[in-house]
Amino acid sequence: MPFVNWLKRHLVVMAGILTLAYLLLPNVIVTVFSFNKPKGRFNYAWQQFSLDAWKQPCGVADMCGSLSLSLQIAVWATVGATILGTMIAFALVRYRFRARGAVNSLIFLPMAMPEVVMAASLLTLFLNMGAQLGFYTILIAHIMFCLSFVVTAVKARVMSMDPRLEEAARDLYAGPVQTFVRVTLPIAAPGIAAGALLSFALSFDDFIITNFNAGSTVTFPMFVWGSAQRGTPVQINVIGTAMFLVAVLITLFSMLVTNRRNNQKA
């Protein structure tokens, strides 16, 4: 039976493609429904093709405001978490010191903790301190949970780095600063970039921790959450589609650049 044999040989590929379809199906739906003209408040059933939402992506009250707030928080959280996380990663990989194990556990724990637990405990702290909930409490929370992911990403890269490159730089009379800027940093850069990108995505998308610590401030995920109860405007799908496209384009572009650079070296 040739068909059964063919199926057997390609079983993994078929199963993998089905999983990929499962992963991408919601994105297809989001894109399709961004061209819908819904009846009533909810955008769950297909009615009629329309470009209205794409023509006026900010036509919904408060949506673009929440979007820009989320972008600002994500940028600052990325900057903060990347700087603090890279410093920790270098300390952990490059130096032997006491309490290394304790530091490693402290880095690991936030990633192994359900978000709702961290969210609730942070809120308890803020309530006890009498802190004003809003932009800064959100930012503090985001830097906190992005930090561990940056440390992990940078650590992985720095660990696989050949220390002889830095020794060579020193042998050629480069000072510590020069060695760091000209040799260490460029080699660690992909790890730092990966950590930064992850921070940005995590911060921009976070709902649970933000929901607890935002007070009356509304970030984009919180706006989407609220609209799920009140009625979802089509513009949400427009933003979702645009974010997906931008992500694909940026990754494709960065891959082309790396490929070209590698080809030039070869």
Next chain:
Amino acid sequence: MSTLTEAEAPPPLAPTAPETKPPRKRGRWTPYWLLLPGLLWLIVFFALPMIYQASTSVQTGSLEEGYKVTWHFATYWDALSEYWPQFLRSVFYAAAATVLCLLLGYPLAYLIAFRAGRWRNLIMILVIAPFFTSFLIRTLAWKTILADNGPVVHTLNSLHVLDLTNWLGWTAGDRVLATPLAVVCGLTYNFLPFMILPLYTSLERIDGRLHEAAGDLYARPWTTFRKVTFPLSMPGVVSGTLLTFIPAAGDYVNSELLGSTDTRMIGNVIQTQFLRILDYPTAAALSFILMAAILAMVTIYIRRAGTEDLV
């Protein structure tokens, strides 16, 4: 996994970098200066809040009169006896989603690592890019996909799958939305990338010559997978299942958007207690029980799976 004995456990992966620790004379304080700001951040905004929460959980009082620490441990007992169904449900849903993620994610990770060829980068992009569309928007899309009169429900109905799932108690009547099946489907979807990426990382490290060697020793593909590939991918399986199970157990978004009051998970309870009812001691006790339960389960699991090479 339970068959994995000490002898069969995968050998620790060889470190890719040579061990490098030239003792340095200068900069004995450098590591501490590097660590200081980040660690302070984690101590003040991660560890300290846990202590505050511990103290909150043994307080009594009211919002108007204020709370006092009275070592009222009964809150734990009351919370547990009132909300044990939600705890059990969270563990059960999270476990189901984790198993589904493993079953769905493994073939895709395998495909990317060994079979994708020049499509590898494109598939990777397609796995990661959905991350950038807000997960709430994508979860809402499942409402459309699983809609009562939609094609999915229609197909499942005409294939009599719904009869079976109704009988198992996963669905109710002619609908999938607002049932446990919808919540588990959403959880599986949301945490699938967290399974695929570590699986892919550990599969990619496997030396292709090991497969050839297995083939030379007359192992059939399935035997090769069972004896060589899968054991070597155990670090990925362990970290993937943890990265899926832990957040899924605490999640309340899927159960809120795709489920009903009958599918409430412990995350929903904590959220309601904290943000709507404002019963802080109960909420704090609940989140401590959740944390302790997860830490206990994870510890036992890591022991049994026999690997400590996690992150």
